[in-house]
Amino acid sequence: MRPMEQGLPAGEPAHREPILDVVGISQCFVHNGAAAAVLDHLTLRLFKGELVCLIGRSGCGKSTLLKIVAGFLAPTQGHCLLAGQTITRPGPDRCVVFQEDALFPWLTVRENIAFGLSGWKMSAQAQALEVDRYLDLVGLQGYGDYLPRALSGGMKQRVALARVLILSPAILLMDEPFGALDAQTRDDMQDLLLDLARERRQTILFVTHDVQEAVTIADRVLMMDREAGGIGEELQIELDRPRNRTSEPFQMYCAQLHQWLRK
């Protein structure tokens, strides 16, 4: 059993408000008749407004952890608390931006963004205004009536971001959301995400296998490791924002993560 404190950053200021607690999560899959543990008593705490990246080789369980927090997957053991409430199923307080395009193909950009609002008590006019606001926020003014198939990969991810941000989730879960984009678009999307996150004090748990991306986005990088059954290493990124991707300290953080990944 790992100590509870393992997931806590060193020198945590007293005023920080915990938002997500992952408590002793284990996840086993049956493979060739034998149970294989991907996560082994993993414990983790995220604070409000914190940007945390999970990084690791494929198969290390980073996506599994995200699915458990999202409520798509029930852990074999342990539980997750969001603002003190146990997570039992998916919900709008923990929205996911997926790597692949998961927009509804028969709905326009506007209708996709408004999808999560359909159960809300909100006048059509108020809803339209709100959708307009989020179209602006993600830089898609004028694209409201397009269908997803007419959009580029980057624009689709902007819609995916808008349709979850409009619900003001307590935590935003991102599963390699920019992994399929070209390098320039990826940088643009990272900048957009960071702008939005700062304005809204948005808590984000971000899965990536890209070291540069992790150092650009994260306050804290958690290196996941199959052998350790969870979080192997932890790195605070103490760089001022906006971060310069070509600066020497930035590169040093990248080098450190690369070294851990190669071990």
Next chain:
Amino acid sequence: MGTKNTALALLIPLIALTSWYGVSATGLVPVYLLPHPATVGEAGLRYIFGATGQGPYAGRFLGDLGASLIRVLLGFSLAAALGIPLGILSGRLALVNRLVASAIGGLRAVPGICWLPLAMIWFGIGIKTTVFLVAMAAFFPIYQNALTGAQLVAPIYYQAGAMLGVSRLRGVFAILLPMAMPNIITGLRLGMGISWAYLVLGELTGVPNGLGAVIMDARMLGQTDMILVGIILIAVIGRGCDRLLLFMMRLCFKSARRQV
């Protein structure tokens, strides 16, 4: 639809018609095998617009069309009303699929024409037999395509729906059906096509009216021109029904309008 598209759509029928004229002009084929297109055209006009009494089939068209349309629509609706829900359920719930797959697969292996004798014993000669045959035949493509459509919906869309606050029940209408819509429409179109085939089979049993009945009647009287009139009319009406079905689906469902 520009004039160019219309011209393109008419190209093959025009070629067929021209070849038919050419073959008839040579006089090599006896007219009892293949009547001249003009003869068939006249028979068709008499059948559609003629006053009753001008000939054995004059002016019967509207009555036959009405009788046939009702049989097709009843049989097709019955097939759709059973096929879509059952297909969707089988595609989503492994238990339902295991329960019905072999029964439905077995029934499907039976050629539709084998049901004819049984249907005649059960329902007698008339509308019920035809509706039964049409429904039997149209059910399988509608069911199978709805099933495939439901199976093809990637889990990520249900996950996306669930995180956006869609309950499982509402997800059926908000996510599953719209996602499966292209396949459902393919099934309905195939079902509609086969409905016309089995309509004629059902009407061959000696009912007094209907487009299939006219064809059968004309064969007994040796009126090849009327057989051809019936065939051409069924082709035109069948095509019209297909377009109408697509138009209605697009009119009623956003997911059809934007995906098909």
